[in-house]
Amino acid sequence: MIVDFHFHLEEGPYSIDWLRRTAKTIETLEGKAGELANRPHSLAWINEMNAKLTRRLEQGCFSAEWLNYYLDRGKQLGIQRFGIVDHLYRFDEFRAYYEKHMLLDDSELGELQRYWLDRVCIGSIEPFLELVRQSQREGSPVSLGVEADYFPGGEEELRTLLGRYELDYVIGSVHFIDGWGFDNPQTQYKFEGRDLNAMYRSLFDHVLGAVRSGLFDIIAHPDNLKVFNYRPDETVLLPMYEEVAAAMKAADVATEINTGLAYRYPVKEMCPSPAFLDIICKHGVPITLSSDSHYPDDIGTMLKQAADLAVRTGYEEVVYFERRERKILKLKG
Numbered sequence: 001m002i003v004d005f006h007f008h009l010e011e012g013p014y015s016i017d018w019l020r021r022t023a024k025t026i027e028t029l030e031g032k033a034g035e036l037a038n039r040p041h042s043l044a045w046i047n048e049m050n051a052k053l054t055r056r057l058e059q060g061c062f063s064a065e066w067l068n069y070y071l072d073r074g075k076q077l078g079i080q081r082f083g084i085v086d087h088l089y090r091f092d093e094f095r096a097y098y099e100k101h102m103l104l105d106d107s108e109l110g111e112l113q114r115y116w117l118d119r120v121c122i123g124s125i126e127p128f129l130e131l132v133r134q135s136q137r138e139g140s141p142v143s144l145g146v147e148a149d150y151f152p153g154g155e156e157e158l159r160t161l162l163g164r165y166e167l168d169y170v171i172g173s174v175h176f177i178d179g180w181g182f183d184n185p186q187t188q189y190k191f192e193g194r195d196l197n198a199m200y201r202s203l204f205d206h207v208l209g210a211v212r213s214g215l216f217d218i219i220a221h222p223d224n225l226k227v228f229n230y231r232p233d234e235t236v237l238l239p240m241y242e243e244v245a246a247a248m249k250a251a252d253v254a255t256e257i258n259t260g261l262a263y264r265y266p267v268k269e270m271c272p273s274p275a276f277l278d279i280i281c282k283h284g285v286p287i288t289l290s291s292d293s294h295y296p297d298d299i300g301t302m303l304k305q306a307a308d309l310a311v312r313t314g315y316e317e318v319v320y321f322e323r324r325e326r327k328i329l330k331l332k333g
């Protein structure tokens with residue numbers, strides 16, 4: 001495992017689950033020292049946990065301490081290059097872009113998505129940029145990126161918005177079809193009774209739009225519509241895989257083996273599927289490796305398996321980006 005080129009510092013909404021998951025990170029990464037190690041689940045333990053959680057909340061996620069949790073843990077796992085990409089929907093500067101393209105009307109879905117956007121969009125992008133740049137100045141092998149949502153028709157708006165920032169790379173993602181954020185567990189009901197072939201055709205049309213837009217260095221998780229296990233027989237999808245892989249090659253864009261769905265979602269499979277990866281490899285599309293971690297203790301998760309799969313599929317190298325320039329790391333040796 002040599003790169004983890006797609007992970008996030010934080011994501012809301014700030015629910016009890018968020019609090020529990022953040023406490024779990026602290027327990028995992030700091031639980032071997034101090035009161036957290038001495039008497040687990042004692043009053044002293046919970047007081048120490050409370051102090052650490054309070055500190056984390058007061059500092060926010062754009063602190064060197066939180067970032068170093070990722071980098072230290074990653075280095076222990078043998079990761080040589082890091083790529084940080086918080087979601088654009090987290091930042092005020094991009095809020096209008098999301099408001100324009102997401103479905104946010106008075107329907108049940110619209111209200112749910114409005115509630116979600118209000119809670120995940122938390123402030124300016126500047127503290128994020130400054131944190132990662134400071135880490136770079138200190139010599140950390142990190143690249144500064146963002147994960148941008150692709151919306152058909154939103155290309156020029158996104159180009160203008162992204163043009164304001166000096167980034168090492170931009171990941172392009174399809175999380176929305178016709179304004180519906182299909183990977184939100186709360187909107188899973190929208191899959192019921194739908195024509196799956198047509199849905200996947202629509203997903204891949206969006207992915208093709210993203211590939212051809214020229215906006216992105218890496219196309220993220222190209223078959224993430226499978227997140228909740230709604231998918232047709234894969235033989236139906238093979239021609240679409242071919243189409244997407246050929247377009248990636250023609251546009252000279254990279255993609256990734258993203259393990260996020262394999263360890264965090266019901267489908268329990270990496271993106272792309274092995275059959276899709278095979279086709280992507282045959283077309284000579286470069287790949288990187290990604291945990292899509294949203295918490296420091298998830299960094300590098302399953303990337304060893306992802307690297308082994310890449311080698312078995314026929315890849316000898318993975319890519320990363322600096323100043324929008326593609327660089328190469330050998331998978332072996």
Ligand SMILES: [Zn+2]
Pocket residue numbers: 147173175220221
């Ligand atoms: Zn994503």
Ligand SMILES: [Zn+2]
Pocket residue numbers: 006007008147292
């Ligand atoms: Zn992501």
